[in-house]
Amino acid sequence: MMKRQQTLKLLFLLIAFFISITVGAQISALSDASIPTEYSAGTQDLIHIFCSAPDQNAGQLTATSASGAGANFEWTKYNSGTGLFDPFLSDNSGGATSTISNLESGGYRVEVTAGATTETYTAWVMNSWYTATAEITESTCDYFQVQAAFEEAQLVYYDLATGAEQQIFKDVKTRWTADGDQVAAVLNPQIFSPPARNTEYTLTVYDRFDCQVEVSVLYESVVTAASFAASPMEGEAPLEVAFTSTSLNADQYEWFFFRDRDEMILEGQGGTVVQDSILQTAIDQNPVFVYENSGTYQVKLVTTKFSDDFACRDTFYLDSYIVALSSLVEVPNVFTPNGDGLNDEFVVKYQSLQSIHVQIFNRWGKKIHSWENNNVQGFESTVSESAWDGKIGGRYASPGVYYYVVQAKGRDDQTRNAHGFFHLFREK
Template sequence: PPYEDTWYYLTVTDSMGCTDRASLFYESIVAKADFELDPETGEAPLEVSFINNSQNTVEYKWHFGDDSTSILELPNPHTYYIPGNYYVILEARSEAGCLDITDSVKIFVEPSSLDVPNVFTPNGDGYNDNFYVAAKSLRSIHVKIMNRDGRKIYDFKGQGDELREWKGWDGKVGGSRYAAPGVYYYIIEALGWDDVEYRSQIYHGVLHLIREK
């Protein structure tokens, strides 16, 4: 049966050419659960928005795949903090009590990762100007840069919005004086949302600063 209220019409014509017409209004009681979500994948914390496309329904129950639920027709964006797979399901019920349940839709939150370069060229050409650690799904990070004498010349420690907005080291000392070209050393400690620890005993090494254009 259709999910929307519908008029049906029947027209009959006899052998004499006489015509009669009858109509019937069908009021649907069938529920159709349907939704969209965006995005389906990304790094943690991943905020996902939902659009309810259900038809002929008045009651809802969302299952977000992480043991949390909502009975709102249009739930607030939901944030997934722990990397992994999540399966979202929507239950929808019509005014007459008919229930429909969607198939599950998978959300994939990427595991944490850390990729450290060993060279950067802060020469103002807009390419590779910052020493930036390419990372995903990190809860926090601590980056230190040392010169060849072992003196710390850069130190960043951040999490949350501060971490997401971090652009890396721009090759300046104290935020204004250009560091000399040459060899530097980095020490990095980080923690992923999946509780993976990136320890300084492993994530340390040589960094080459080159200024030639």
């Protein structure tokens, strides 16, 4: 924005410079902008625009003797009632330039007398200012209303040929910004989807000469923005998941833990109306939930912000699903109980089980060993347990082929059965 302002000011100065050449003016000014008059006839003069505050006369003009020699300067000021220039200031200091300051808006003329030569120059001064007020008049869960107003200096000059009043076109515009971003370009906007935090909104009233005023209002948020994170998002059942609210401006938290997605889909395909998709609810800010059974689960958080007149709510769903992995049983096909510390035991790997029962048979179908665990506890990784040390009655079993039968019940209440054979080797 600053770069744009500097560019515009440079452009105005260049325009003023070239205009001063074309109209033959010898009055200069360090103004914020300069434009030519639009008289109906005769030589055009420059209008120097000074961005100022109300009741501030920021105008300043400097007249220069065309020859560069010392001169007398007689300044007069335009009288719109008579159409004449009334005496304003005499400068007989004998310098080559004369400067008048603290000028109110109006037309100024100077007669520069150097020796026997007298030159006359005219210029206009415009003190341009704005004042603005703004307030929030209505605030709801969906929007808030900003009401603003501004006053401005009326920039007028007079056609010296006819005496007619001429209004200067300023092209006044407005914009509202928050956190550096524009949110509206109208004076009294309704701001929809208000933020869930207190935010300052700034109104800028500005014109093509880069004169402007700013006023700010503080929006005190009455809305909430729900959001949360879950960790872990995947693991073996029973899966313990910690939910952390990252919501803004919330007074109340309502969590909805849905049933397994595939289970509800199957119910719908079977013609059964899903009566309740909610598995459980919670009202803690940061709850912990244990998924006892495997499945794919969605979670919803509803936050509420209470105010004197109403309660605003917001809803947030996970972008993906929490996955409690299905039960699994794996058994080896070879083990070597030879005491070397490597693969000495028949190890069963499993996950997401409630119970597991392993039976081992020799080649003639005789059961020689059984092992079970009917109290599988919660865990975060696959469990590996030794189901047989390779001994029968305290003595090492003979090398050869053996058979196993596994009966297990998963956390999803599904039965997981496995059977097959494995080789027992004892070579060192």
